[in-house]
Amino acid sequence: xxxxxxxxxxxxxxxxxxxxxxxxxxxxxxxxxxxxxxxxxxxxxxxxxxxxxxxxxxxxxxxxxxxxxxxxxxxxxxxxxxxxxxxxxxxxxxxxxxxxxxxxxxxxxxxxxxxxxxxxxxxxxxxxxxxxxxxxxxxxxxxxxxxxxxxxxxxxxxxxxxxxxxxxxxxxxxxxxxxxxxxxxxxxxxxxxxxxxxxxxxxxxxxxxxxxxxxxxxxxxxxxxxxxxxxxxxxxxxxxxxxxxxxx
Amino acid sequence: xxxxxxxxxxxxxxxxxxxxxxxxxxxxxxxxxxxxxxxxxxxxxxxxxxxxxxxxxxxxxxxxxxxxxxxxxxxxxxxxxxxxxxxxxxxxxxxxxxxxxxxxxxxxxxxxxxxxxxxxxxxxxxxxxxxxxxxxxxxxxxxxxxxxxxxxxxxxxxxxxxxxxxxxxxxxxxxxxxxxxxxxxxxxxxxxxxxxxxxxxxxxxxxxxxxxxxxxxxxxxxxxxxxxxxxxxxxxxxxxxxxxxxxxxxxxxxxxxxxxxxxxxxxxxxxxxxxxxxxx
Numbered sequence: 271x272x273x274x275x276x277x278x279x280x281x282x283x284x285x286x287x288x289x290x291x292x293x294x295x296x297x298x299x300x301x302x303x304x305x306x307x308x309x310x311x312x313x314x315x316x317x318x319x320x321x322x323x324x325x326x327x328x329x330x331x332x333x334x335x336x337x338x339x340x341x342x343x344x345x346x347x348x349x350x351x352x353x354x355x356x357x358x359x360x361x362x363x364x365x366x367x368x369x370x371x372x373x374x375x376x377x378x379x380x381x382x383x384x385x386x387x388x389x390x391x392x393x394x395x396x397x398x399x400x401x402x403x404x405x406x407x408x409x410x411x412x413x414x415x416x417x418x419x420x421x422x423x424x425x426x427x428x429x430x431x432x433x434x435x436x437x438x439x440x441x442x443x444x445x446x447x448x449x450x451x452x453x454x455x456x457x458x459x460x461x462x463x464x465x466x467x468x469x470x471x472x473x474x475x476x477x478x479x480x481x482x483x484x485x486x487x488x489x490x491x492x493x494x495x496x497x498x499x500x501x502x503x504x505x506x507x508x509x510x511x512x513x514x515x516x517x518x
Numbered sequence: 519x520x521x522x523x524x525x526x527x528x529x530x531x532x533x534x535x536x537x538x539x540x541x542x543x544x545x546x547x548x549x550x551x552x553x554x555x556x557x558x559x560x561x562x563x564x565x566x567x568x569x570x571x572x573x574x575x576x577x578x579x580x581x582x583x584x585x586x587x588x589x590x591x592x593x594x595x596x597x598x599x600x601x602x603x604x605x606x607x608x609x610x611x612x613x614x615x616x617x618x619x620x621x622x623x624x625x626x627x628x629x630x631x632x633x634x635x636x637x638x639x640x641x642x643x644x645x646x647x648x649x650x651x652x653x654x655x656x657x658x659x660x661x662x663x664x665x666x667x668x669x670x671x672x673x674x675x676x677x678x679x680x681x682x683x684x685x686x687x688x689x690x691x692x693x694x695x696x697x698x699x700x701x702x703x704x705x706x707x708x709x710x711x712x713x714x715x716x717x718x719x720x721x722x723x724x725x726x727x728x729x730x731x732x733x734x735x736x737x738x739x740x741x742x743x744x745x746x747x748x749x750x751x752x753x754x755x756x757x758x759x760x761x762x763x764x765x766x767x768x769x770x771x772x773x774x775x776x777x778x779x780x781x782x783x784x785x786x787x788x789x790x791x792x793x794x795x796x797x798x
Binding site for chain 2: 280283284346349350351352353354355356357358359360361362365367369370372373374376378379383386387390391393
């Protein structure tokens with residue numbers, strides 16, 4: 271059964287460029303550590319602290335909170351990109367991530383080549399690749415531009431292609447940044463229909479958003495993060511109300 | 519309307535109390551090697567993008583080797599008192615192999631930082647990035663093969679069946695390049711000073727390794743040459759091509775170095791694989 275379970279989940283970001291990035295500093299730090307205390311001399315930001323939650327099949331979860339609350343970090347951890355330093359994370363189901371639309375795109379390649387590249391990233395076989403190509407071509411509606419390098423695309427065209435590629439496959443667990451809900455207006459109608467089918471096809475959706483309308487409209491549950499901790503978790507309305515009631 | 523469901527069913531379990539790093543690293547290697555087509559496609563894209571608009575493309579590398587062989591060949595054959603027939607085939611093969619080793623090692627340093635965009639957005643085995651570096655440089659190096667062939671033909675030094683031994687030598691070289699891309703790729707992501715250090719080491723090694731000069735010029739000191747890992751790996755390819763097969767000792771040394779290097783690289787990979795996304 272598709273589900274996500276986190277217990278005591280902790281993710282820390284080392285800030286190497288602030289302090290210990292260079293070898294020299296690291297070596298010096300080692301020396302200093304021995305003289306002083308046993309604590310490692312890194313500067314770390316606790317991005318997520320002791321998160322406990324379980325998301326069942328059928329739930330649509332909005333991650334809300336201020337900038338830097340840890341929303342995207344949590345998405346990336348769920349996607350298996352950031353490895354937690356503490357706690358336990360269990361995810362069952364195929365994961366689709368819509369975090370950065372341009373992920374894995376090659377600017378010098380044509381639209382079609384990028385579709386094939388994505389098929390390789392997803393480990394698709396020939397038949398699935400052909401299907402993906404056809405489907406993306408149809409949805410992005412780029413016409414002859416599909417066979418031009420994408421660095422020559424207008425902003426709108428790149429968004430259409432990126433969106434079409436990113437949303438072409440149906441995952442069981444959909445991890446999404448709010449970017450995907452806000453595109454150019456003419457494209458948005460088409461995109462919304464696609465998103466709706468993607469969301470309804472997925473067993474679980476987790477979306478990080480600042481937009482309370484998105485949370486209200488798409489989600490059944492909201493988790494509010496603040497400074498890396500869960501401060502509220504429950505049905506959308508009360509959590510959103512709590513969020514809006516809190517002064518910045 | 520959708521192209522279909524994602525097919526890879528997966529269960530992702532991570533427990534910080536028992537990180538099971540070895541299993542994760544092995545799975546990364548397994549999945550990465552299985553995705554060789556992705557690495558190959560990315561490597562070909564790299565090559566195409568690097569030489570976009572250039573007429574002779576990667577053959578610029580070959581051309582610069584030709585110029586080096588011609589210039590250095592005429593000068594050093596006189597300095598070292600060797601005949602051109604003796605010296606040029608040695609120099610050509612050595613330079614081509616060395617250029618390959620050198621570019622693979624220096625390029626290894628940017629393996630992971632260069633793939634930053636992918637590492638932070640998609641869950642792709644890190645092995646793929648290492649293979650991409652190896653494939654890319656192997657493709658570039660392959661453009662110099664005609665030069666080697668031409669020189670061997672001109673000087674009538676086509677090797678006999680022992681020349682086939684260069685193939686296992688090539689495998690050793692590529693294996694080492696893979697380990698280097700893993701180890702240096704990760705280490706350079708963490709410590710940005712390692713890249714310049716590596717570049718310096720490679721420059722020095724060029725002069726310490728018998729490339730411009732021949733091993734026998736060292737006289738009785740030549741027995742110590744296998745201590746130089748670059749020499750050992752170089753010799754497993756050069757030996758079969760121009761010296762009638764490498765000495766068994768250099769083969770032994772090359773295999774030992776590869777195993778040792780591989781063990782270090784894999785240990786590092788197992789230990790720090792989970793941290794890489796934070797490093798790049």
